[in-house]
Amino acid sequence: xxxxxxxxxxxxxxxxxxxxxxxxxxxxxxxxxxxxxxxxxxxxxxxxxxxxxxxxxxxxxxxxxxxxxxxxxxxxxxxx
Numbered sequence: 001x002x003x004x005x006x007x008x009x010x011x012x013x014x015x016x017x018x019x020x021x022x023x024x025x026x027x028x029x030x031x032x033x034x035x036x037x038x039x040x041x042x043x044x045x046x047x048x049x050x051x052x053x054x055x056x057x058x059x060x061x062x063x064x065x066x067x068x069x070x071x072x073x074x075x076x077x078x079x080x
Contacts, residue, residue: 014054021047 012020024044027033033040060066 012050014051014058017047017051017054021051 021044024040024047028037028040028044
């Protein structure tokens with residue numbers, strides 16, 4: 001039987017990404033989430049990577065004087 005992956009494109013501001021990172025850190029500190037620890041740690045790593053990419057884009061835009069919307073396209077989908 002084949003496994004299917006469903007993906008969704010979600011738009012975040014960098015502030016929302018930072019909020020998500022903080023929420024994941026709080027959740028990882030709770031023993032109630034011990035069954036999901038590996039998944040949450042992986043998601044935390046992905047969100048940190050996205051945050052860094054967004055920060056790099058913001059810095060590049062400021063240096064270049066580009067005031068247009070900056071889009072970071074990353075994938076956190078893993079092969080099944």
